[in-house]
Amino acid sequence: MKMEFEFPTPLTTVPSTANKTGVWRTFRPVINYEKCIRCYICWKFCPEPAISFVPGDKYPAPSEAFLKRDAVEINYDYCKGCGICANECPKGAIDFVLERGDGQ
Amino acid sequence: MRNTTIPEEEYMLPGHVACLGCGAALAMRYALKALGKKTIVSVPACCWAVIPGVYPYRTLEVPLLYTAFEVTGAAISGIREALEVLGQDDVTVMGWAGDGGTADIGIQALSGAMEREHNVIYVMYDNEAYMNTGVQRSGATPFGAWTTTTPVGKLRIYKKERKKPVAEMMVAQGVPYVATANIAYPEDLIRKLRKAKEMKGPKFIHIYATCPTGWRVPPNKTIEIAKLAVQTRVFPLYEVENGVYKINVKPKERVPVRDYLRMQGRFRHLTEEEVELIQKMVDEEWEKLLLKEEMTNRVRKE
């Protein structure tokens, strides 16, 4: 059966989000929300990017005032575990632990 | 509620296949934040020809034209002229090539495109070797570096030639806007790319993009090393507008080059004397850069 093509040359049209690079991880960054001051430096330096913004009250915070600011959340479907976020966090609020592969 | 120091909108999707901690991926992420949706990107053979993944996947939210290795300058010239014909001169054209594809095999097409003054932005993202093909030495590999074609060995053959100063070559050619940028300074990078977007004519941007894989550093150090490159003056951040230099970051303290070199496996073989030699070279280049800034500003005032 002959293949029918939409275009004469192969065009890539499928978003790469179909490729869950989270499986690459050996180490996993874990945000400690008690320490996180929501400066967004981790979001800024993520190469995937696998960090996104979520409503401020989704996670605990160092104090009440911080809850007003949006929090960040790591998307473990894509996080490759490079550790830049943990290395750059000014408050050391991101732990970098061995990936156990069990979603913990 | 939140405020960020760089634009929030993403034009790059996760799921791409860049290495852990890839500086080139970050560079593109920032560049597209600066340029926005109405952009066409041309990419030759380089890491970025592989990063979006294999067919049928795409990672950018803008059209990406893959081209042969040496043609970026010519490719962006063609896209721009065609867009002018179609009356789409509000679309930004960006050539995005590696250091090998620019300084070596791509130098002819780059020089030609800049000389013809097409309205294009040429970005050389610099990971300082032919990384995509396995860390072979390029003209932009810095003095002292191990690469797979300068593998040190018993005869201590590391890269003995200085880094080809492509940005300076572009200034010498009279390109109206030439700038260096660095992934550890995304606000500055975005500002420069935005500036380039607003200007008509040829623009050349040289982005320092850490390669943890090729430089033999842990991937979590990508930003730290990039910052150190600027702080030690190994990779000065500056821009040249119509020949007038402006150094953007003048480190207050003199951070020794040793701190930068000793973080990287590719410089592990260097003796203390060789490290001193590199310090001298860096100091010399920095002095020259300061003089260029002084001189060109003086000439402009007169």
Next chain:
Amino acid sequence: MITGNEAAAWGARLARVKVVSAYPITPQTKVVEKIAEFIANGEMDARYIRVESEHSAMAACISAENTGVRTFTATSAHGLALMHEMLMWAAYARLPIVMAVINRAMAPPWSIWADHQDSMAQRDTGWIQIYSESNQEELDAVLMLYKICEDKDVLLPAMTMMDAFILSHTMEPVDIPDQKLVDDFLPELDLPHRLDINRPAGHGSLIMPEGPVMEYRKAMADAFAGVRDKILKVEEEFREIFGREYGGLVEEYRTEDADAIAVVSSTIASTSKEVVDRMRERGLKVGLARVRYFRPFPHRELREIAKKTDMLGVIDRSYTFGYGGALYAETKGVLYGHSDIPVKNYIMGIGGRDVTPEILEKVFMDMLKIAKDGAVDREVEWVGLIGDERWSA
């Protein structure tokens, strides 16, 4: 009265080419100079990218065409050779670029005169190839090629060849078609896979062996197989509008009852027509098959022609260093299993060596002898070498 180069330039102008990207090389220079003149005088609305090498010329044509505009370029010999990588890129990217190639010898030693080594060496790149024998044909070829190439079932690039100096620099009377007629004949380019900011796709990404790469190539091969029909259709349309025809992929000249037929391209064919007429006047039954399209290779036409005669003399103006010249090797290839008449290869005109009517008459006499003998004396022969008495006048 215009030269071949000017004819090619006129073709580009009438086709309303929008981007020209070219680099100078003797003897192509007048093509691009004429185009630059047209643009400078406001007679042609196009952008001219004065690139810094032929490789960049083709690269810029590729990216401009991929953005969705009609492009044109011209080159010769070393310029064509330098473009080789990009020729393959243009074809695989399915871009209907049209290029004028002035056939010139390759170096070393340097020669600016006509031979076909340059274009023959590119026959595997996936480009349609046509050889013109007159300036009129060159102009018309440019127009017809855009129509053929931009067809959605084709989408392949094409090169049209002219012999260096013999056509490129020689003035001949040329009828320059009316722009309005050309506009009716040639619609605007509508490239299905153009770059579009409303469609953020990757054009030309990495593809794995298990991805449909082989299938896309097959689709391209199928498109190439369909080109012959498109050629015939477009030439018919052209004849209806402009009143000129050229005989399809292979122009037959006095082949009906020929004892021997020369298979030959380009200006050697033009000279050969004179020789055929002279010999026919003397009662010698010779004919000529002028191969216009080398790609697609006219296997059907050549098989039909072989049926009409007792011998084929294939004249090549290049040499493959394989077995004979390219036209000879491919002709014999398609005749295998279809004809067992003797076929001989005459290598002539290399490095621009002059091919005179006198030498051609000797070649035709040799062909007639072989037709009578029923077998070739030798399969490949270089004709016109200095000191070779057999072929001198």
